[in-house]
Amino acid sequence: MSELKIDTRLWSSKARNLSPYVPGEQPKHDNLCKLNTNENPFPPSPKVGEAIAKVLEQQASDLRLYPAPESDDLRGALAKIYDLDTSQVFVGNGSDEVLALVFASFFLKERPLLAPDISYSFYPVYAQTFGVHLVKIPLEEDFSIDPDAYRQPCSGIIIANPNAPTGLLLSLADIRKLASEHTNAVIVIDEAYIDFAMTKEGDKETQVSAVSLINEYDNILVTQTFSKSRSLAGLRVGMAFGSASLIEALTRMKNSFNSFPLDKLAQAGATASVLDTDYFEQMREQVIDLRQSLTAELTTLDYNVLPSHANFVFARPKEGNASAVASALREQGIIVRHFNKPRINEYLRITVGTAEQNQRLITALKALEANAEVATI
Numbered sequence: 001m002s003e004l005k006i007d008t009r010l011w012s013s014k015a016r017n018l019s020p021y022v023p024g025e026q027p028k029h030d031n032l033c034k035l036n037t038n039e040n041p042f043p044p045s046p047k048v049g050e051a052i053a054k055v056l057e058q059q060a061s062d063l064r065l066y067p068a069p070e071s072d073d074l075r076g077a078l079a080k081i082y083d084l085d086t087s088q089v090f091v092g093n094g095s096d097e098v099l100a101l102v103f104a105s106f107f108l109k110e111r112p113l114l115a116p117d118i119s120y121s122f123y124p125v126y127a128q129t130f131g132v133h134l135v136k137i138p139l140e141e142d143f144s145i146d147p148d149a150y151r152q153p154c155s156g157i158i159i160a161n162p163n164a165p166t167g168l169l170l171s172l173a174d175i176r177k178l179a180s181e182h183t184n185a186v187i188v189i190d191e192a193y194i195d196f197a198m199t200k201e202g203d204k205e206t207q208v209s210a211v212s213l214i215n216e217y218d219n220i221l222v223t224q225t226f227s228k229s230r231s232l233a234g235l236r237v238g239m240a241f242g243s244a245s246l247i248e249a250l251t252r253m254k255n256s257f258n259s260f261p262l263d264k265l266a267q268a269g270a271t272a273s274v275l276d277t278d279y280f281e282q283m284r285e286q287v288i289d290l291r292q293s294l295t296a297e298l299t300t301l302d303y304n305v306l307p308s309h310a311n312f313v314f315a316r317p318k319e320g321n322a323s324a325v326a327s328a329l330r331e332q333g334i335i336v337r338h339f340n341k342p343r344i345n346e347y348l349r350i351t352v353g354t355a356e357q358n359q360r361l362i363t364a365l366k367a368l369e370a371n372a373e374v375a376t377i
């Protein structure tokens with residue numbers, strides 16, 4: 001096929017100057033071990049397929065009608081599990097869309113938006129798209145977040161928690177501190193991976209979602225997604241939780257852009273997923289267990305693995321040759337993510353796979369190490 005020639009003369013300068021986000025690749029080879037985009041290795045609840053089939057089979061003619069614009073059933077189901085009012089819940093086409101609406105709703109002000117220098121790489125893209133002034137606050141040497149570093153006037157703060165790609169968790173105490181020190185700013189906690197995060201006190205494990213703070217702090221907005229812990233990246237459903245006033249701003253923005261972001265199938269499938277709490281708990285625990293065994297195996301291979309609270313690990317091979325390791329793995333059909341960026345270019349972000357996938361990765365890494373030893377003899 002000849003190369004497509006793009007003529008940009010009719011484009012607006014805005015379109016010309018964008019630097020779009022580049023998602024992790026989705027290759028379609030057989031026998032690929034895909035550990036690069038933090039999808040869940042397990043299928044979604046069987047109830048999801050049943051609910052979607054019901055819409056298709058029994059109510060096919062309903063597809064000629066528009067879906068519920070405010071996704072009331074889904075928002076109601078989410079409100080119930082978090083013990084919130086439906087007015088405190090917003091849903092959108094993936095949390096990426098929810099985040100885009102967040103940028104447009106809250107951060108277009110003279111005061112800057114603050115975000116960690118190493119975080120989800122879509123934030124700078126949204127900042128550029130919406131003309132938001134983004135100031136990056138460096139993570140500490142150990143990649144942790146120091147809330148005191150955020151003490152400056154701002155329109156908002158956005159933090160992925162657990163952070164991506166490090167997997168490190170910010171405590172609820174630190175989130176409280178940010179919210180109370182910035183009462184005239186919106187504190188957005190992007191909890192794409194929070195369902196895999198727990199803290200341990202003695203034998204007791206507790207969950208750490210900032211959703212538990214939103215009745216106390218009307219400036220905290222929490223975003224989450226169905227893409228990771230609910231195995232529904234392909235359905236595109238994300239949500240936000242916050243005060244009714246913050247949610248109303250998002251709803252106004254949505255209805256000035258696309259009134260129907262969630263189709264009927266997505267609404268039905270996502271609602272069924274929320275209602276199947278047993279399946280959700282089972283899958284979440286399985287991924288957490290697999291993360292722990294993957295961390296242990298990588299540590300045995302002398303990788304420096306950051307303590308992950310997500311469904312991926314961020315790990316540095318002992319030689320720091322992450323890029324070479326990623327290329328060698330790729331030759332064997334194993335894809336992990338390498339970011340060629342300052343401070344993190346010696347690390348690999350590896351999605352937690354099934355036990356078999358993790359084993360394939362570890363076996364490949366052991367073979368690489370053995371070959372390297374042979375080469376240096």
Ligand SMILES: Cc1ncc(COP(=O)(O)O)c(C=O)c1O
Binds near residue numbers: 097164192225233237
């Ligand atoms: C930190 C973070 N936030 C948001 C998203 C977007 O998730 P989605 O649009 O699939 O809901 C991702 C996806 O990888 C992510 O890593």
